[in-house]
Amino acid sequence: MFSSLPPASTASLKLVICFSGKRKSGKDYLCKKLASKLEDQGLRTEIRGVSFPLKEEYVRLHQEKLDIEKLKSDSDYKEKYRKDMADFGERIRNQDSGYFCRKTMEYVSPKTQVVLISDCRRPTDIAYFRKHYQTFTIRIHCPVDMRKKRGFMFTPGIDDAETECALDEFQSWDTVLSNEEKEDQLEERLEKLLTDVINRIKS
Structure with missing residues (x-):
């Protein structure tokens, strides 16, 4: 069940940008690049992740000496716990599909104008943000x-699980961005994306 109202702290929020893509597709990299461009436009911007509160809850409830900042990064450290965290998250989502989306927005500064969600993984994530906020969705x-060159290795139970595959057949994206070109070509695509995002904010 989704909460009926978005958090009150998001009063200044103009847009939520939802990123989706496979592991090692470059979601975090492109999210940071777009955030920097939005900041250059004078927009207060913040990057959040649906997985951020999941990892915080995982650390708290398991009472282990885990490094929460390492768990939020794209590192070998995170990979050691990925499967167990995914199973933990599924148990909570089965009770409340919008739980982690709602939780991550609770930490957004009241002055923030644009939130970039770096890791939407399910149709219910997209549905939550579309229900409560003006959104712009991006599939990477x-x-x-190319992903293998960045360290991707297929892992059974992870890369064939819902966390990686639930949006494979989803078609209702605002834009699809290819992250395989040379840097100058990618920059051109990001500039066009920036224009599209600004237009959505103004609409």
Whole structure:
């Protein structure tokens, strides 16, 4: 069940940008690049993740000496706990599909104008943000050979699970961004994306 109202702290919020893509597709990299461009436009911008509160809850409830900042990064440290965290998150989502979306927005500064969600993984994530906020959705495409160069290795129970596959057939994206070009080509795509995002904010 989704909460009926968004958090009151998001009063200044103009747009939520939802990123989706496979592991090692470059979601975090492109999210940071777009955030920097939005800041250059004078927009107060913040990057959040649906997985951020999941990891915080995981650390708190398991009472282990885990490094929460490492768990939020794209590192080997995170990979050691990924499967167990995914299972933990599924148990909570089965009770409340919008729980982690709602939780991550509770930490947004009241002065923030644009929130970039770096890791939407399910149709219910998209549905939550579309229900409560003006949104712009982005799917990152990157071929598997390129992802392998970045360290991707197929892991059963993770890469064939809902956390990675639930949005594979989803079609209702505002834009699809290919992350395989040279840097100058990617920059051109990001500039166009920035224009589209600004237009959505003004609409």
